[in-house]
Amino acid sequence: MAQASPQKQPEQPEYISIKYDLPRPYHWSTGKYLGKLYAEAKENKKLVADRCPKCKELHLHAPTPVCPKCKVDMGWDWAEMPLTGTVFQYTYQVYPLFDPHLGKVFADPHPPAIILLDNGVYMRHRLEETDTKKLKEGMRVQAVWEEDYERRGQGFQDILYFRKIEE
Amino acid sequence: MAHRTAIVGVGQTHHASRRKDVSLAEMVGEAVRAALADAQLNVKDIDAFIFSNMEAFEGILLPDHGMIAEVGAVGKPGFKVTGGGTTGSEAVGEGCHMISSGLYDVVMVVSWQKHDCGDATAGISAAAVPTFAKGLVTGAVSEFAKQALSYMKDSGAREEHAAMIRLKADRGACRNPYSHLKIGLTSVDEVLKSPYLVWPIRLYDFCPQSSGACVVILASEKSAKKMHQKPVWVADFEVVHQEPFRAGSFGDPTGTETYSQHVACERLYKRNGITDVRKQVDLAEIYEPSTWEEISLYEHLYFCEKNEGWKLVERGATEIEGEFPVNCSGGVLATNPIGATPVLRIAESALQIRGDAGEHQATRDIKSAVATALGGPNWTALFLLKRSL
Numbered sequence: 001m002a003q004a005s006p007q008k009q010p011e012q013p014e015y016i017s018i019k020y021d022l023p024r025p026y027h028w029s030t031g032k033y034l035g036k037l038y039a040e041a042k043e044n045k046k047l048v049a050d051r052c053p054k055c056k057e058l059h060l061h062a063p064t065p066v067c068p069k070c071k072v073d074m075g076w077d078w079a080e081m082p083l084t085g086t087v088f089q090y091t092y093q094v095y096p097l098f099d100p101h102l103g104k105v106f107a108d109p110h111p112p113a114i115i116l117l118d119n120g121v122y123m124r125h126r127l128e129e130t131d132t133k134k135l136k137e138g139m140r141v142q143a144v145w146e147e148d149y150e151r152r153g154q155g156f157q158d159i160l161y162f163r164k165i166e167e
Numbered sequence: 168m169a170h171r172t173a174i175v176g177v178g179q180t181h182h183a184s185r186r187k188d189v190s191l192a193e194m195v196g197e198a199v200r201a202a203l204a205d206a207q208l209n210v211k212d213i214d215a216f217i218f219s220n221m222e223a224f225e226g227i228l229l230p231d232h233g234m235i236a237e238v239g240a241v242g243k244p245g246f247k248v249t250g251g252g253t254t255g256s257e258a259v260g261e262g263c264h265m266i267s268s269g270l271y272d273v274v275m276v277v278s279w280q281k282h283d284c285g286d287a288t289a290g291i292s293a294a295a296v297p298t299f300a301k302g303l304v305t306g307a308v309s310e311f312a313k314q315a316l317s318y319m320k321d322s323g324a325r326e327e328h329a330a331m332i333r334l335k336a337d338r339g340a341c342r343n344p345y346s347h348l349k350i351g352l353t354s355v356d357e358v359l360k361s362p363y364l365v366w367p368i369r370l371y372d373f374c375p376q377s378s379g380a381c382v383v384i385l386a387s388e389k390s391a392k393k394m395h396q397k398p399v400w401v402a403d404f405e406v407v408h409q410e411p412f413r414a415g416s417f418g419d420p421t422g423t424e425t426y427s428q429h430v431a432c433e434r435l436y437k438r439n440g441i442t443d444v445r446k447q448v449d450l451a452e453i454y455e456p457s458t459w460e461e462i463s464l465y466e467h468l469y470f471c472e473k474n475e476g477w478k479l480v481e482r483g484a485t486e487i488e489g490e491f492p493v494n495c496s497g498g499v500l501a502t503n504p505i506g507a508t509p510v511l512r513i514a515e516s517a518l519q520i521r522g523d524a525g526e527h528q529a530t531r532d533i534k535s536a537v538a539t540a541l542g543g544p545n546w547t548a549l550f551l552l553k554r555s556l
Contacts, residue, residue: 088420088421089313089316089317089420089421091309091312091313091316091365091366091367092365092366093309093364093365094362094363094364094365094366095362095363095364095365095370097308098286112309114313114420114421116420122420132366
């Protein structure tokens with residue numbers, strides 16, 4: 001598709017490529033605020049957000065020590081989020097992308113979505129339904145948790161996806 | 168600003184997917200030499216250097232390693248800037264600060280990205296903060312897909328309008344000897360046949376990952392007036408921060424209404440007495456990662472009323488021969504070496520103001536231009552450039 005700049009592209013480029021494959025054991029601290037979200041998800045299968053003492057806005061993505069708008073310390077006021085909501089918007093990945101964590105090209109079959117939780121907080125997650133013809137905005141959905149305690153501890157990823165519900 | 172800053176030299180490489188024929192240092196050196204030739208300066212005339220590049224996108228740490236000698240910066244003062252999409256604008260802004268402080272006379276901004284060594288989308292999506300962002304984003308494409316959906320719903324624009332933007336970009340790119348993607352598109356239908364990456368963003372709706380470099384030489388008013396090259400003045404600039412994923416906090420769940428863009432525009436336009444951008448400014452080089460983002464930006468940068476961006480596209484107002492040309496160079500849709508992308512916007516605007524853009528020179532006389540950038544944690548950068556102050 002792309003026409004390379006002809007001035008700069010030799011017809012048969014010769015170069016040496018080096019391949020290597022090493023495990024990379026990283027550790028990442030959640031910190032106090034995001035750690036609260038992680039702990040509630042792992043221990044109690046609860047989704048929590050912190051609330052600004054001044055403007056009262058809830059911060060789910062991610063819990064923050066300082067309100068971005070009011071620029072004041074958030075304190076330690078936590079609210080439990082409802083686990084049901086409506087699909088505000090969704091999209092779906094068609095073309096796979098390279099994921100360095102997996103070391104391979106991967107297309108997540110679960111459509112990424114913005115879900116309006118029943119208390120008015122927007123949440124970014126993914127949907128269970130992979131048949132895009134069955135998706136529609138305004139669809140009622142519910143969070144599906146990872147039931148294996150040992151496998152939880154991944155924060156937002158402790159929720160596997162949102163499943164369509166009939167009401 | 169205490170001391171006025173002028174752009175006295177610009178240079179860029181030919182941009183391509185792969186530049187396997189050169190090392191990072193050699194590629195950047197091409198742009199440095201081009202800018203010095205444009206300014207008719209020797210590298211010894213440069214007082215300080217600023218390096219502009221997005222680390223991780225080349226898959227290595229400190230890609231400036233091994234480059235300092237090639238650039239001629241050994242023993243000179245300087246900084247390195249790494250700020251996501253707006254990296255290049257921040258770097259040029261930093262150069263303006265250095266000159267307006269009165270401490271430096273001539274500053275070179277060296278910007279590049281060599282995407283044949285790495286993968287920016289992998290850097291963005293999979294190397295995103297693992298504790299709260301991983302798994303919820305598919306690079307930048309998914310974010311722009313969300314914006315496109317919201318925009319279509321709110322404004323009544325159709326996919327044809329996005330296709331028109333790609334046609335415009337491609338026409339510009341085919342006229343620009345340095346641009347990366349020169350597809351040679353002739354119709355809207357051709358664009359609409361390209362496959363989806365993340366619905367509703369098609370392959371042709373999105374920017375490429377380019378390898379290339381761009382260099383801008385800045386000088387103080389006193390020095391600029393002694394130099395050969397016609398100066399282009401940095402009349403004003405603004406860089407505004409925002410938090411990502413909190414777009415919802417500002418009353419907009421999909422990030423369509425970027426808070427930082429409104430704040431940046433309000434400040435810059437107010438300071439410069441701009442009330443009608445299309446009448447008071449002659450041209451824009453905007454940072455449009457997707458076709459849909461270009462249409463949205465027309466509105467967010469106040470080039471037109473809300474939900475009317477697609478109407479500007481429909482009547483060709485922003486074409487090279489239009490009343491308010493936007494991205495005559497082919498823009499980011501054609502050429503995207505990320506660390507250099509905002510610097511290219513500024514360099515291309517300067518060429519337009521000088522009348523030196525060659526085949527992609529706008530039809531009308533360009534005396535002033537707005538050059539923008541977006542990226543990182545929803546940051547917005549705006550530059551106002553003028554032929555005379």
